[in-house]
Amino acid sequence: xxxxxxxxxxxxxxxxxxxxxxxxxxxxxxxxxxxxxxxxxxxxxxxxxxxxxxxxxxxxxxxxxxxxxxxxxxxxxxxxxxxxxxxxxxxxxxxxxxxxxxxxxxxxxxxxxxxxxxxxxxxxxxxxxxxxxxxxxxxxxxxxxxxxxxxxxxxxxxxxxxxxxxxxxxxxxxxxxxxxxxxxxxxx
Amino acid sequence: xxxxxxxxxxxxxxxxxxxxxxxxxxxxxxxxxxxxxxxxxxxxxxxxxxxxxxxxxxxxxxxxxxxxxxxxxxxxxxxxxxxxxxxxxxxxxxxxxxxxxxxxxxxxxxxxxxxxxxxxxxxxxxxxxxxxxxxxxxxxxxxxxxxxxxxxxxxxxxxxxxxxxxxxxxxxxxxxxxxxxxxxxxxxxxxxxx
Numbered sequence: 276x277x278x279x280x281x282x283x284x285x286x287x288x289x290x291x292x293x294x295x296x297x298x299x300x301x302x303x304x305x306x307x308x309x310x311x312x313x314x315x316x317x318x319x320x321x322x323x324x325x326x327x328x329x330x331x332x333x334x335x336x337x338x339x340x341x342x343x344x345x346x347x348x349x350x351x352x353x354x355x356x357x358x359x360x361x362x363x364x365x366x367x368x369x370x371x372x373x374x375x376x377x378x379x380x381x382x383x384x385x386x387x388x389x390x391x392x393x394x395x396x397x398x399x400x401x402x403x404x405x406x407x408x409x410x411x412x413x414x415x416x417x418x419x420x421x422x423x424x425x426x427x428x429x430x431x432x433x434x435x436x437x438x439x440x441x442x443x444x445x446x447x448x449x450x451x452x453x454x455x456x457x458x459x460x461x462x463x
Numbered sequence: 464x465x466x467x468x469x470x471x472x473x474x475x476x477x478x479x480x481x482x483x484x485x486x487x488x489x490x491x492x493x494x495x496x497x498x499x500x501x502x503x504x505x506x507x508x509x510x511x512x513x514x515x516x517x518x519x520x521x522x523x524x525x526x527x528x529x530x531x532x533x534x535x536x537x538x539x540x541x542x543x544x545x546x547x548x549x550x551x552x553x554x555x556x557x558x559x560x561x562x563x564x565x566x567x568x569x570x571x572x573x574x575x576x577x578x579x580x581x582x583x584x585x586x587x588x589x590x591x592x593x594x595x596x597x598x599x600x601x602x603x604x605x606x607x608x609x610x611x612x613x614x615x616x617x618x619x620x621x622x623x624x625x626x627x628x629x630x631x632x633x634x635x636x637x638x639x640x641x642x643x644x645x646x647x648x649x650x651x652x653x654x655x656x657x
Contacts, residue, residue: 315521317589355587356606361512439513446514 298462299330305458313448321353342380376401401434426454480547481648525593531576578616585609
């Protein structure tokens with residue numbers, strides 16, 4: 276009898292909808308990581324074709340969660356052969372020496388007064404430079420998984436993206452908008 | 464005094480009739496802009512990719528659009544006015560050469576900015592004239608088209624250089640060899656002759 280109660284408790288805990296921290300894995304085919312720089316005050320969009328997201332998260336108890344993102348920087352594509360060649364260079368992303376960018380959260384919390392919205396604070400490592408970054412995201416559950424999306428801005432200069440003459444921000448603006456839409460499935 | 468094209472030139476249509484002050488100003492302004500334009504284009508293409516290169520291109524494109532606007536205005540103006548006649552002893556072949564070379568100069572002064580505009584459009588580069596006025600694209604971005612139009616722009620540029628050498632050479636010939644008024648009546652210092 277006692278063992279049956281135990282079994283029921285275990286079943287209840289693992290039933291869908293029962294909120295507990297879960298491991299989430301990214302579905303790459305349905306996920307996008309975009310960035311938009313500015314050229315002469317006009318948006319210049321690009322995307323990272325290869326990246327991965329791992330998440331340990333319970334929307335009801337965000338505090339214990341953890342978000343880890345890895346980006347293959349050389350997968351950056353700005354839809355122009357000339358620009359793609361330029362951004363590979365040492366003045367920009369420096370593909371040869373800095374192949375990977377990473378974000379690791381130190382803390383996830385509910386966004387104030389917004390149901391389903393959260394903020395992951397953490398450290399972004401890009402071109403060998405670590406900077407604190409806040410990543411806001413919306414969390415929406417669907418039948419076959421979860422959609423996590425958000426956007427934020429980073430300044431390029433602390434990371435040394437655009438050195439030398441490019442430090443000037445009249446041609447290429449100082450800020451880059453980052454936008455992501457990540458499809459997650461529960462890791463089995 | 465200018466006479467409209469519709470009416471026959473009156474007695475003042477002498478060989479030494481000068482260009483009006485505004486036409487002479489236009490001629491030397493556009494001449495200066497064209498030389499600046501060649502220098503800017505040459506520098507911009509050769510410059511290493513940097514903000515300076517991009518700014519050189521913005522100057523080149525902006526000056527090109529300025530020339531286009533001035534030349535279109537001048538063409539409209541020219542349709543409504545007579546040009547001072549060539550000296551009476553000018554042979555027929557020279558008259559034809561003058562007419563054709565001037566027509567070609569106008570064609571190139573319009574075609575250069577238009578092909579430049581087309582390159583910018585096909586390359587999909589956002590551009591504001593003198594960093595202010597956005598220039599609409601003539602076509603959807605396409606790398607292949609951009610490469611072809613760039614080649615046309617370059618070839619027209621070479622033809623333009625050849626034509627300018629001919630134009631300047633002919634003006635100098637009028638002045639130093641034939642010793643007539645054709646160059647002097649376009650010079651800025653010259654007072655308008657009645």
